[in-house]
Amino acid sequence: MLRSMTAFARKQVEDGLGTLVWEVRSVNHRFLDLSFKLPEGFRLLESQLRERAAQKIQRGKVDCYLYFRPNAAALPSLTLNPLVVQSLLNCCEQICQQNNALLQPSTMEILRWPGACQESETDWSPAFENVKSSFEEVMQILILQRAREGEALRQLIEERLECMVEERRKLQSAQEQNLTQKREKWKEKFRQLALECDPLRLEQEMVLLAQKMDVSEELERLEIHLNEMYDQLRQGGAVGRRLDFLLQELNREANTLSAKVNDAKMSQSAVELKICIEQIREQVQNIE
Numbered sequence: 001m002l003r004s005m006t007a008f009a010r011k012q013v014e015d016g017l018g019t020l021v022w023e024v025r026s027v028n029h030r031f032l033d034l035s036f037k038l039p040e041g042f043r044l045l046e047s048q049l050r051e052r053a054a055q056k057i058q059r060g061k062v063d064c065y066l067y068f069r070p071n072a073a074a075l076p077s078l079t080l081n082p083l084v085v086q087s088l089l090n091c092c093e094q095i096c097q098q099n100n101a102l103l104q105p106s107t108m109e110i111l112r113w114p115g116a117c118q119e120s121e122t123d124w125s126p127a128f129e130n131v132k133s134s135f136e137e138v139m140q141i142l143i144l145q146r147a148r149e150g151e152a153l154r155q156l157i158e159e160r161l162e163c164m165v166e167e168r169r170k171l172q173s174a175q176e177q178n179l180t181q182k183r184e185k186w187k188e189k190f191r192q193l194a195l196e197c198d199p200l201r202l203e204q205e206m207v208l209l210a211q212k213m214d215v216s217e218e219l220e221r222l223e224i225h226l227n228e229m230y231d232q233l234r235q236g237g238a239v240g241r242r243l244d245f246l247l248q249e250l251n252r253e254a255n256t257l258s259a260k261v262n263d264a265k266m267s268q269s270a271v272e273l274k275i276c277i278e279q280i281r282e283q284v285q286n287i288e
Helices: 040-056 082-098 107-111 125-193 199-213 216-235 240-260 264-284
Strands: 007-015 018-027 032-037 060-070 078-080 117-119
Touching (some): 018 125, 032 040, 060 125, 082 107, 125 264, 216 240, 240 264
Parallel strands (some): 032 060
Antiparallel strands (some): 018 060
16 A cells, blocks of 8 residues: 555543653655654653654654643652751851841742752653553554555556556657658658659658657657556555656656657657656655
């Protein structure tokens, strides 16, 4: 199944210690670029979560955010450090004795002093399993969304490929008719000018012209690349880079066709090929 690189997923679970909320955003990128933003007590899990994400996604810039709202009972408690507080009060008393104009510090000013209060450490490890299981669920949601968008991209790309197949058919037909039309046109010119036409010389000139106008190889390679595009779309998976490479080859053939053809209809078909290739390239940039 074809998958896009653009998606968003959110998952919220209730844990005994609080509420866990995962938000994962994914956009297109040449390689896999994983970014995690976890609360302080859950950073130990980053390496495990990174490995799990890398097993499921091969390309894209993926930002993973974990929000944690602890319950009131799980909030860390504050403990006063009497040694620091008493030392602060003694210093304040000494300063006031030297200068009576100075004001006594407020309670909040003392509490804001570094080390005056100590926050108890909370063990968040009981929530680790819920963090990992909910991450698996949010990644599955993300993958399903990427797959749905990938299916829409596949349909758009196949529509453009069908247009390219039709333009290639027009080029093939025009090439077969063009040489015959050129021969008849030259003969008509000879008749209008009342000149005698040497059949052998005419055929020699037609052979030289046919060599210059021949785009059979380009059309054959074009057909091969188009068939390969269809195969990759049916195969699915992480085929974005392969599709991008095939588009480069298709564009090369289209440029060669534009340079070699000297017929208005064939030139128009070559231009239409290039337009379709550019439209496909815009869509392929979002494919994993």
